[in-house]
Amino acid sequence: MKKSQFNFNNSFEIEKFIQEQTKLTLRNQSKKNQQINAIIMGRAGTHRCYRKNFLEFKLSENKVNKGPLRNNSSVILKCTRFCRFSSTIKSIFFTLVIICQCITNFKLRKKSMPNVLVFSIPSNATTDTELYNFFSEKRISKHLLSDNIDILVNKKFNVFGRHNHRNVRNTRYIPFYILRNNLSIKKNLHMQKAVIKNLFELVRVRNCDPLHLCFRELIFELDLYKCVDLSLETTFVYTQSNLRILSPISYILDNTFKTRNIMIWYSTNSELIYKKKIKPFMIQNNYLSLDRIDRHLVWDEHAKSSLKKMTDKPIYSCGSLLFYPKPVTRIRKTPGIYKILIFDITPSESGTEEDFLSPIRAVNTIRDIVNVTDSLKSYLNIPIEISIKPKRKYSKSHSNVYLEYLNNLVRREKIVLLNHSLNLYQVISDADLVICFPWTSPALIAREFGVKATYYVSDVKKEWNLKQNRDITCIRSEKDLEVFIRKNYLP
Numbered sequence: 394m395k396k397s398q399f400n401f402n403n404s405f406e407i408e409k410f411i412q413e414q415t416k417l418t419l420r421n422q423s424k425k426n427q428q429i430n431a432i433i434m435g436r437a438g439t440h441r442c443y444r445k446n447f448l449e450f451k452l453s454e455n456k457v458n459k460g461p462l463r464n465n466s467s468v469i470l471k472c473t474r475f476c477r478f479s480s481t482i483k484s485i486f487f488t489l490v491i492i493c494q495c496i497t498n499f500k501l502r503k504k505s506m507p508n509v510l511v512f513s514i515p516s517n518a519t520t521d522t523e524l525y526n527f528f529s530e531k532r533i534s535k536h537l538l539s540d541n542i543d544i545l546v547n548k549k550f551n552v553f554g555r556h557n558h559r560n561v562r563n564t565r566y567i568p569f570y571i572l573r574n575n576l577s578i579k580k581n582l583h584m585q586k587a588v589i590k591n592l593f594e595l596v597r598v599r600n601c602d603p604l605h606l607c608f609r610e611l612i613f614e615l616d617l618y619k620c621v622d623l624s625l626e627t628t629f630v631y632t633q634s635n636l637r638i639l640s641p642i643s644y645i646l647d648n649t650f651k652t653r654n655i656m657i658w659y660s661t662n663s664e665l666i667y668k669k670k671i672k673p674f675m676i677q678n679n680y681l682s683l684d685r686i687d688r689h690l691v692w693d694e695h696a697k698s699s700l701k702k703m704t705d706k707p708i709y710s711c712g713s714l715l716f717y718p719k720p721v722t723r724i725r726k727t728p729g730i731y732k733i734l735i736f737d738i739t740p741s742e743s744g745t746e747e748d749f750l751s752p753i754r755a756v757n758t759i760r761d762i763v764n765v766t767d768s769l770k771s772y773l774n775i776p777i778e779i780s781i782k783p784k785r786k787y788s789k790s791h792s793n794v795y796l797e798y799l800n801n802l803v804r805r806e807k808i809v810l811l812n813h814s815l816n817l818y819q820v821i822s823d824a825d826l827v828i829c830f831p832w833t834s835p836a837l838i839a840r841e842f843g844v845k846a847t848y849y850v851s852d853v854k855k856e857w858n859l860k861q862n863r864d865i866t867c868i869r870s871e872k873d874l875e876v877f878i879r880k881n882y883l884p
Contacts (some may be wrong), residue, residue: 397700399445407438407444407447408438408439408663409438409708410447411437411440411443411444411447412435412438413467414436414438414443414469414470415434415437415438415470415850416434417602418470418601418603418605418826419434419601419603419612420599420603422604424525425689426522428585428615428641428645429607429610429611429615429641429644429701431639431644431682431684431685432607432610432638432639432641433604433606433607434605434609435637435638435681435682436606436637437603438469438637440472440603440606442471442472442476442602443469443471443472445725446469446470446471446758447469447816449479450469451574458880460840461479463604463667466715468688470603471602472602472603472605473713476602477602477605479600479604480606480608481501481596481605483608484592484595484596484605484608484612485592485673487608487609487612487615487832488588488589488592488612491584491585491612491613492585492588492590493590495572495581495582495585496575496585496759496884498572498573498610501581501589504574505543506571506575506576506623506627507543507545507562507622507627508538508539508541508542508543508626508627508628509528509537509538509539509542509543509544509627509628509630510544510545510567510627510630510640510642511524511544511545511546511547511638512547512567512628512629512630512631512635512639512640513547513631513634513635513717514546514547514548514632514659514672515632515660515716516577516716516814517549517660518814519548519554519716520558520717520797521557521558521561522558522561522715523543523716523717523718524546524558524559524561524717525555525560525561525714526717526718527716527718528542528801529542530543530718531717532711533657533690533714534713535643536628536653536654536655536690536709537653537655538626538627538651538652539627539628542560543560544560544561544562545562545564545567545570546561546562546564547564547565547566547567548563548564548565549563549565549687550627554667556829562698566619567640568609568613568614571617571621572584572617575621575622576620576621579830579883580620580621583616583620584613584616584617585866586618587611587616588613588616591611591612591613591616592612594611595608595612607818609779610641614640614641615641615645615700616627618642618645619645620642621853622633623650623661624653625650625651626650626651626652627652627653627808628652628653628654628655628849629642629643629653629654629655630655630656630657631653631654631655631656631657631682631686632656632657632658632659632745633656633659633660635656635682636681636683637681637682638682639654639682639685639686643685644685652675652688653687653688654685654687655687655688655689655690655712656683656686656688656689656690657690657716658689658690658691658696658700658714659715659716659834660833660834661692661693661695661696661832661834661837661866662831662832662835663733664699664832664836666749666831666857666859667833672766674748679783679874681794683703683704683706683726684704684706686704686706687706687707688706688707688709689706689708690709690711690714690715691708691709691710691711692710692711692713692714692834693709693710693712693751693835693837693863695863696710697709697710697729698827712841713834713837713838713841715817715818715838717816717818718750718877719818719820719841720819720822722820722843723842723843724819724822725822725823726821727823729775730775730776730777730778731773731775731776731777731778731810731825731826732777732778732780732823732824732825732826733762733766733777733778733779733824733825733826733828734781734782734821734824734826734827734828734835735759735779735780735782735808735827735828736781736782736784736818736827736828736829736830736833737780737781737782737783737784737830738755738791738830738833739755739784739785739787739791739792739795739796740752740755740791740795741790741791741792742789742790742792742793743790744790744792749857750830752792752794752795753794754851754852755792755851756794756795756798757851758830758850759798759799759802759808759848760851760852761780761806761849761851761870761871761874762828762849762874763779763802763808764871765871765874765875765878766779768875769875769878769879772879774775774815778809779807779808779809780796780808780810780811780820780824781799781807781809781810781811781816782811782812782813782817782835783810783811783813784819784833785813786813786814812862817838818838818842819837821835821838821839821842822842822844824839824843824844825844825845826844826846826847826848826878827839827844827845827846827847828846828847828848829846829847829848829849830848830849830850831848831850831859831867832848832859832863836848836863837863837865837867838864840863844866845881847865847866847867847868847874847877848866848867848868849867849869849874850869851871852866852870853869853870857870
């Protein structure tokens with residue numbers, strides 16, 4: 394079932410219900426599975442089969458009881474036959490790959506274990522040197538357990554080695570790196586036996602489909618992390634992309650080593666935006682991985698106060714967190730041009746009017762800004778340039794209507810389309826005015842560098858509940874935007 398068929402505002406409620414059912418389904422499983430129940434529940438909450446089950450269950454409940462949902466795990470949490478078959482094939486193939494890794498990468502001498510394991514980063518375009526310099530900044534390094542930073546990061550390996558750093562190692566899958574480099578001969582042989590045994594145990598499982606969603610953890614990772622000798626002080630780094638699922642290594646208790654789980658929030662647009670008269674859903678930490686995080690690093694006091702509603706763990710305000718170093722001063726590269734910089738959150742192809750960032754609203758937002766700029770050109774003695782920087786690389790999943798509109802503006806030389814992987818600090822430093830969709834992060838970076846910034850979205854009827862955020866003005870109509878820029882931002 395397509396994600397577009399779910400009301401975004403109810404998505405967390407659906408996920409919470411599915412995770413409650415998963416907990417009931419798992420209660421009779423072995424102790425080995427209990428230590429990663431949170432991981433299984435996290436993955437189950439977003440699984441397409443269970444979301445489809447949820448809608449069918451909700452319809453049947455409404456017909457019979459016309460009341461609140463019952464907890465009945467026998468009705469929900471069933472994968473399709475194809476999904477079960479696919480999971481089994483993947484499990485078998487995965488086991489064969491592990492055995493091949495054990496045999497072909499057999500090493501007599503172990504490498505030292507890195508003391509900072511980074512399980513996710515915002516962009517693979519971040520170089521090793523940038524990553525190391527980011528973690529070396531005092532505002533970040535003081536939260537790491539070890540002073541001598543040695544990083545293992547989960548990202549694409551740089552084949553040409555142009556940006557390699559001696560204290561940073563890349564891997565597409567951290568457990569495979571550990572398997573190849575950090576196991577003794579005895580433990581290597583143990584792993585081969587363990588994965589085969591675990592595969593047979595998983596294949597025999599009946600009436601507990603959620604377990605198959607975590608075949609990597611159950612077959613391989615749980616036993617791997619019991620075998621590996623961690624650095625005496627190891628820090629595990631996550632981002633909000635891991636809110637539902639952490640690595641099993643963060644759930645294994647071992648008094649031999651000192652570990653710390655850190656979550657670095659790389660953006661500020663985690664707050665849900667609702668239409669007026671819709672009751673907001675309060676996100677609770679009982680079905681997220683927040684209880685396993687030891688400390689959170691966020692951008693500012695506003696983010697800190699918002700996160701406090703979900704967790705009682707320590708939260709630190711650290712400024713912008715982009716996983717590459719922050720310049721000390723602003724550097725202007727192209728004087729003589731009034732540069733307006735727009736940061737877009739590209740709408741999806743399946744977006745509807747019920748989504749805050751629907752394709753039509755995104756098009757109208759850009760159109761309003763272009764119209765205002767055309768109107769302002771007569772007031773300035775210098776040329777105006779509009780640049781748009783996407784958050785991510787455009788793909789087939791993005792709105793074709795929106796992308797065609799942008800391409801048309803580029804052909805007419807109305808805008809300049811920037812590469813999605815450009816350094817945000819450099820791009821913002823070279824701008825005179827930054828315009829962002831609510832409540833995206835670049836507006837805060839602009840404020841850090843003394844660059845003027847505002848939030849803008851085309852919402853003339855004011856259908857959406859957009860409260861003033863972080864003392865940065867939020868504007869909703871083309872007329873108000875023109876008046877505001879003339880009054881506050883023109884040179």
